[in-house]
Amino acid sequence: MLDDNLKSQLKAYLQKVTQPFEIVASLDDGAKSQELHGLLKDIVALSDKITLRLDGTDARKPSFALNRPGEETGVVFAGIPMGHEFTSLVLALLQVGGHPPKVSDDTLAQIKALEGEFHFETYYSLSCQNCPDVVQALNLMAIFNPGVRHVAIDGALFQDEVEERQIMSVPSIYLNGEPFDQGRMSLEQILAKVDTGAAQREAAKLNDKPAFDVLVVGGGPAGAAAAIYAARKGIRTGVAAERFGGQVLDTMAIENFISVPYTEGPKLAAALEQHVKEYEADIMNLQRAVKLIPAADQGGEHEVEFESGARLKSKTLILSTGARWREMNVPGEAEYRNKGVAYCPHCDGPLFKGKRVAVIGGGNSGVEAAIDLAGIVGHVTLIEFMDEMRADAVLQKKLKSLPNVEIILGARTTEVNGDGTRVNGLTYEERASGEIKRLELEGIFVQIGLVPNTEWLTDSPIELSQRGEIVIDERGMTSVPGIFAAGDVTTVPYKQIVIAMGEGSKAALGAFDYLIRH
Structure with a gap:
């Protein structure tokens, strides 16, 4: 499962493990279970402090838990945590094995002081660069507080759950079976949300x-x-x-x-x-x-x-x-945000595998998104407002070479369509003719530029441009x-x-x- 170079690096990391622990795997006869079994065997072969058990009873297969002798840490991976999540796996191995995390003493004390039962589930994709922060934060909380349990779930591998819970954006976090949050969150952000007095305590410190x-x-x-x-x-x-x-x-x-x-x-x-x-x-x-x-x-x-x-x-x-990210500001966009309307193709693209999606915007970001998505989804339609794309020529050439991509120029998106729970289409106007047309699709990725974060300055004497940007001189x-x-x-x-x-x-x-x- 792991190549020699990765094994060598992992072995060096695992030398930091000071406490014995076991990996408890729940497997079936499927190919992915065999793949996970291979990964876990590679890991235990690199450290004499780690053992492997194959008698796990988790309903999600393949999955595995990291447990200390006689103690469940609450850290579970459902799937094969490679890609961006390999770092999450390595950190979990080290921390369960006694290696101290790189967080402040105050943060650790805050984690340990949490009272109650917190059962977190995080749905991630292996290509999501936002997901590891969430997975690593919740794993850390589980390791240091017995009231916290965290299951990291590969959404691409457990599609039935993704469909049942109508997850269309990662990371998607559930707490005790209910939606908790979506998108990148730091450890501090998660703690602030579950520890309701944290913000007030921090504000008091800052005021001093x-x-x-x-x-x-x-x-x-x-x-x-x-x-x-x-x-x-x-x-x-x-x-x-x-x-x-x-x-x-x-x-x-x-x-x-x-x-x-x-x-x-x-x-x-x-x-x-x-x-x-x-x-x-x-x-x-x-x-x-x-x-x-x-x-x-x-x-x-x-x-x-x-x-x-x-x-x-x-x-x-x-x-x-x-x-x-700039929003389209059309009917349906807000209603179907994270229900088919997305802004990060790298994070959410794998959730649309084999499906039809649109990319709004013909600049570099839009064309790059369309190219990336074309390798994952069934079909991509790129919609550009102007009569020509603004992306670099090399990107346009690459996009036009892809067989499952259609480009529509001179089109204004007018509405995001859905069935009440998720996106099922998009309506646009051909600017030259005024004709209204509709695309049947399952996802929309918006890539139309940026909006400056200056709303908090509108009542201040700071001069803003017509676009809301802060006007500065040559010295800033x-x-x-x-x-x-x-x-x-x-x-x-x-x-x-x-x-x-x-x-x-x-x-x-x-x-x-x-x-x-x-």
Whole structure:
């Protein structure tokens, strides 16, 4: 199951196991059970502290549990956790085997203090880059709290459950049999949702913090770069982010980050956060800005209010709240979100295997999505509003070479159709003729650009463009002295990771220059 190189790497990791444990497998006579059996045999052969039992009684087959002698940890994998989930498997093996997780003592204490019974189920796909965060977080909670159980389920392998529960987006999380949440969630986000007093406790801590010299609002590439450049100046630096990494977390392949031929969004986001932590920057996660209160006079302190109730003050601000996927804003889109309407082809594509889908948008993102989906689904229809696609020529050539792809140009999507529970079609208008047409399909992937996250600034004196972007000067300063902005949230053209990093660095240098002059 594992090649020699992977075995060698895994063996080195498993040397960190300090406590014996057993893998309890539930198998049948199917091919996937035999495949899992091979994987598990490879694993136990690499460590004398791990044993394998084949007498599991789980109704889901193939599946396996990781148990300590005389103790069920509550960690179960239903399926074969390869692809993006192989890392989740390795971490679970290490943590069940006694290797300490890389989380703070406060976080571990919060996990252990949870009271009640929490039976989590997570449906994932092996190609989903958002799923491992959820799987790893819930596994960790199960390992350190006996009241928590977590089953990670490969949705592609257990299609009957996916159909029964009408799951059309991953990760999909259930708690005690009821829907809990969908999409990427960090350990902190999950804990905040099950530990209802966590947000209030954290807000109280933040309110007690003294004013920063530079407060960065947002933790994407621009925010991370700004924090590093500011902290290196030796000034008091804070980063308040709704989720560190921002939209990069939802990006699969990154092939134009200079000097790095290929990486993936979650990997880059983790590297950004680790780099910021090398300096004395105060990172405050799960903080969504809702109000800006500028300083009363030049040289005073600006204040930012957050959804949690926390308030932070700073002599200068760098606003880097980024952007989010643009929605079509047509009837049915909101109703069928995660019921056939999706925004991440890498995450949700496997759930539409063999089915008919549409991709809305003919830019690079849309064409790349259509190419990826064509290898999974039965048929792809790409719909572009303009009379020609805007994607790079090499991408267009690749798309047109695929036999199961149709391209419709000059079309305006007017409605998402469904049967009340899931998508079953799409209505569009031919712009040239005005004729209304309908496509029969099961999924719609929306890829039509970005919207800046500036709604919280509409009542502030910060100047915004007609598109809602923050207007900045050549140093990154906004219309309010001492408040800077950087990245996709600003008027700077070309929304690219490498450009956002440069803009964040520039804004931090601008903020430092402002501080020493005022």
